[in-house]
Amino acid sequence: MRRRLVAVLSAVAAVAGLVFGVPAATGHAPQAAAAACSAPNWVAGQWYDVGAVVRYTNGGYYRAKNANPGYDPVISTWYWEPYSCGGGTDPGTCSYPNWVAGQWYDVGAVVRYTNGGYYRAKNANPGYDPVISTWYWEPYSCGGGTDPGTCSYPNWVAGQWYDVGAVVRYTNGGYYRAKNANPGYDPVISTWYWEPYSCGGGTDPGNPGNPGAFVVSEGQFNQIFPGRNSFYTYSGLTAALSAYPGFATTGSDTVKKQEAAAFLANVDHETGGLVYIVEQNTANYPHYCDWNQSYGCPAGQAAYYGRGPIQLSWNFNYKAAGDALGIDLLGNPWQVEQNSAVAWKTGLWYWNTQSGPGTMTPHNAMVNGRGFGETIRSINGSIECNGGNPAQVESRVSKYRQISSILGVDPGANLYC
Numbered sequence: 001m002r003r004r005l006v007a008v009l010s011a012v013a014a015v016a017g018l019v020f021g022v023p024a025a026t027g028h029a030p031q032a033a034a035a036a037c038s039a040p041n042w043v044a045g046q047w048y049d050v051g052a053v054v055r056y057t058n059g060g061y062y063r064a065k066n067a068n069p070g071y072d073p074v075i076s077t078w079y080w081e082p083y084s085c086g087g088g089t090d091p092g093t094c095s096y097p098n099w100v101a102g103q104w105y106d107v108g109a110v111v112r113y114t115n116g117g118y119y120r121a122k123n124a125n126p127g128y129d130p131v132i133s134t135w136y137w138e139p140y141s142c143g144g145g146t147d148p149g150t151c152s153y154p155n156w157v158a159g160q161w162y163d164v165g166a167v168v169r170y171t172n173g174g175y176y177r178a179k180n181a182n183p184g185y186d187p188v189i190s191t192w193y194w195e196p197y198s199c200g201g202g203t204d205p206g207n208p209g210n211p212g213a214f215v216v217s218e219g220q221f222n223q224i225f226p227g228r229n230s231f232y233t234y235s236g237l238t239a240a241l242s243a244y245p246g247f248a249t250t251g252s253d254t255v256k257k258q259e260a261a262a263f264l265a266n267v268d269h270e271t272g273g274l275v276y277i278v279e280q281n282t283a284n285y286p287h288y289c290d291w292n293q294s295y296g297c298p299a300g301q302a303a304y305y306g307r308g309p310i311q312l313s314w315n316f317n318y319k320a321a322g323d324a325l326g327i328d329l330l331g332n333p334w335q336v337e338q339n340s341a342v343a344w345k346t347g348l349w350y351w352n353t354q355s356g357p358g359t360m361t362p363h364n365a366m367v368n369g370r371g372f373g374e375t376i377r378s379i380n381g382s383i384e385c386n387g388g389n390p391a392q393v394e395s396r397v398s399k400y401r402q403i404s405s406i407l408g409v410d411p412g413a414n415l416y417c
Contacts, residue, residue: 045070053083060095077120078108102127110140136165159184167197185339192231192340214238215248215256216264220406224264228274232309236340243325243345244352250367257409259366262375263351265400266362267309269392270379278337279306279313288314295319298331307336309347310379321349357381371414372400385417393417 039061042054052064054073062073063083073080074097082095096118099111109121111130119130120140130137153175156168166178168187176187177197187194216224218234225232241247248260268274279285285302297304297315306313312321315330322329325345329335335342350356352363358378365374376396377385384392397415404411 042073043070044072056095076106076108077110078106099130100127101129156187157184158186190339190341192233192236192338195235214241215253215260216407223406224403225268225274229277231277231337231340232271232274232343233340237344239341240344240348244348244363247348247352247363250363254409254412255367257407258372258404258412259363261400261403261407261409261411262362262366262372263347265372265396265403266351266375266379267347268399268403269396270311271309274309277307277343279311290315293319295330299333303333307333307346308343310350312336312346312350321346324349324353354378357383369412371412372397373414373417377417 039053039055042056042062047067047069048054048064049067050064054062054064056062056073061083062080064079065081066079068076068079071079074095077096096110096112099113099119104124104126105111105121106124107121111119111121113119113130118140119137121136122138123136125136128136153167153169156170156176161181161183162168162178163181164178168176168178170176170187175197176194178193179195180193182190182193185193221234221237247263248256250256250259271277282305285305288304288306289297289301291297293316295315304313304315304318312318318329318333318336321327325342327335327342327345329342329346336346337343350362352361355361356378358365358374358381360368360370360374360378362375362378365371365378373385373393376393380388380392382388384396393416400415401411
């Protein structure tokens with residue numbers, strides 16, 4: 001379960017972009033911008049230089065933002081913008097066409113959706129739904145720019161596929177955006193895949209990322225793990241804390257911080273600084289199935305390799321952890337490498353309930369004053385302790401001292417084993 005080399009999993013999204021070529025403005029008579037709404041009617045196929053103003057068929061006026069060979073002002077919004085008679089853009093005109101499923105839209109196109117709201121294409125697309133396909137569309141206000149108050153996103157549906165950028169309304173009334181594509185994982189639990197989202201765009205400022213009274217702030221977490229894999233999120237850790245409410249909340253403030261520092265120091269050692277998610281040596285994978293267990297290895301002989309912050313391995317450990325957490329990890333051990341909160345929960349499960357080769361759980365070692373050294377014994381026993389590998393022990397102790405300093409707490413006594 002411990003000190004295995006593991007490989008970084010990365011979710012890679014390939015995004016296609018469009019490049020617009022703007023023809024040179026040679027051989028064409030410039031169009032004069034009228035100050036009193038006396039601009040000529042727009043003519044399809046006629047050349048317009050930057051700044052040209054025209055009267056469209058809907059009675060509205062439009063100014064060329066980019067030179068173009070007579071593109072439609074309502075459709076080709078990268079080339080045209082609404083124009084008011086007094087000059088400047090029209091702050092109140094919303095004369096955009098209705099969205100049509102399956103119709104091609106270039107970057108900048110603005111449409112009126114079936115809910116009455118307006119949306120602008122952030123990326124060219126073949127008529128994807130503006131409310132669902134939020135990587136391609138963004139809310140748009142009549143005065144230009146994104147609409148800071150519109151939240152017309154669909155309800156989250158478990159098991160439905162969501163692309164990167166999709167925004168959903170969760171059952172708690174909050175909105176969440178997909179950071180990574182996923183098959184409908186829970187936005188509150190699967191924080192590697194989802195992040196809180198505010199109606200004005202960006203992450204929700206009402207979720208500061210330090211729920212409850214966890215003694216490690218997000219800033220400190222980032223300082224402790226400057227090169228961590230994005231899978232190991234702070235929000236995933238704090239979401240997992242509810243599984244073991246006694247963790248880092250027992251005893252004095254000093255003890256609480258010491259326990260948090262001890263856990264994170266050991267996690268750092270097991271994952272190379274929260275870099276590794278799964279065991280790297282794939283040759284070991286088939287070795288972690290104990291067929292003597294009555295439940296066997298339903299996920300496959302090679303499915304129970306090391307994963308997560310404590311590198312959970314073996315079918316019997318996945319079974320025990322899953323039973324304790326109410327998650328089917330025996331049948332689907334891949335959840336530990338796919339779901340940040342689940343990964344953190346497995347680490348907390350071991351920390352709070354397993355004594356391993358030691359005589360007590362790491363949690364009890366810290367809250368009962370046995371010291372950081374006893375947590376090493378509970379994780380790796382004589383492999384490191386009692387002279388087994390002094391360099392590894394020193395590595396853990398050094399990180400524990402560093403984290404203690406960041407948290408502003410004395411590391412205490414009994415640091416070695």
